[in-house]
C-alpha cells in the first residue's frame with residue numbers, strides 16, 4: 001500500500017466510515033510512516049475543528065414570549081436570570097419549554113425582530129461583555145459555570161443545588177428510578193411515577209456536563225438552574241438542556257421539577 | 263427516546279417532537295447555510311424557511327431514518343434558490359449588527375468559518391454537509407445529486423485548501 005492511497009483514505013479514516021479491514025491497513029501504515037502520520041494529525045485536528053464549528057452558532061433570542069400558561073411548570077416563566085445569561089441559553093431555553101402553538105416554537109422571521117433587536121442590541125452587548133464563565137469543581141468534575149453577577153444565592157447553597165442536579169442527571173443515565181425518587185419532592189415523585197420515560201436517558205451513555213448556570217432564587221423560595229448536557233448516544237450529539245427547580249424541604253435539597261425542553 | 267422516534271411523533275402531528283427536532287438541528291443547519299450563502303442574514307432566512315417547509319411536509323416523509331438527509335436537502339435547495347437569483351456569487355463583508363445567531367465557540371472558530379466561506383461553492387457545500395451536518399458520503403452524493411467519487415475528491419481538495427488558507431494548520435493537498 002503506497003502513501004498516496006493512504007492519504008486518499010485519511011479523511012474517511014478520521015471521519016470513521018472506512019471499512020474495518022481498510023481502517024486496519026491505514027492504522028498500520030500510520031504507525032510506520034511519519035509523513036502520513038503527520039498528515040493524519042493535521043487532518044484529524046482540522047476535521048475536529050470543523051465539527052465543533054458546526055455546533056457553535058446558536059440563535060439569538062428569536063422567540064415570542066407566549067401568553068399561554070405553561071403546561072407543567074408555572075415557575076419557569078419567573079426565572080430571574082439576567083438577560084445576558086438568558087441570551088447564552090436562548091438557543092435551547094424558555095421558548096421550547098411549554099409553548100403549545102408550533103408557531104411560537106419555530107424561529108420568528110428575523111426581519112420582524114430587527115427593530116426591537118436594534119434597540120436592545122447595545123444593552124445586550126454590554127451585558128454579554130461582562131459575562132464570565134468559570135470552571136467550578138462540582139461532583140468531582142470541572143464544569144463551566146456561567147456566572148450571574150446579580151445572584152443572591154450563597155456559594156455553598158449554589159454548590160449544593162448544582163451537586164444535586166448533577167447526581168440527578170447521573171441517575172437518569174444509570175436508569176436508577178429509585179435514586180431519582182429519593183432526590184425528588186412529592187410533586188416530582190408523582191410526575192416520575194406518571195411519566196418515567198421522560199426522566200430516563202440513554203442507558204450507559206457517557207454524559208458530559210457542558211455548562212451550568214449560576215443558581216437563581218425565586219420569590220417563592222425555588223432555586224433555579226439550567227444544565228447543558230451532551231452524551232455519547234447517537235441522537236443527542238449536540239447539546240441539550242435540563243432545567244431544574246430545586247427546593248429545600250426539612251433541611252434536604254430536593255428536585256421539585258425537571259424539564260427537558262418540554 | 264431517539265431521533266427516529268421523535269421524527270415519527272412529529273410526522274403524526276406532535277408539535278413538541280418537531281420543536282425538539284428543531285433544537286437538535288438548528289445549529290448545524292445555520293452553520294451549513296452560512297457556509298453556503300456566506301451571509302448570516304441569508305443563512306438565517308434559509309433556516310427559517312427550511313424549518314417552515316419541513317414542518318409543513320413532515321407528514322409526507324416516508325422513511326423516518328432519512329430525516330436528516332431530507333431536512334438537509336430542503337435547506338440546500340432553499341439556499342440554491344436564493345443563490346441562483348443572484349448574478350454573482352461574491353463574498354461580502356459580514357453584515358452590520360445585530361446578528362441573528364451568536365457564535366458561542368472558541369474565537370478561532372470564526373477564522374475557520376471565514377476560511378470555509380472563502381472556498382468555491384462546490385467545496386464549501388461538501389465541507390458543510392460532511393462536518394456540520396455529519397453526513398455520510400453516500401448521503402451527500404444523494405443530496406447534491408453527484409457521483410460518490412466527486413464528493414470524495416471535493417472533500418479532500420477542500421480540506422487541502424482550508425489547511426493552506428489557515429496556514430497554522432497546513433494540510434498536504436491530496437492528489438486526485
Ligand SMILES: [Zn+2]
Nearest residue numbers: 003033035036
Ligand atoms: Zn505514508
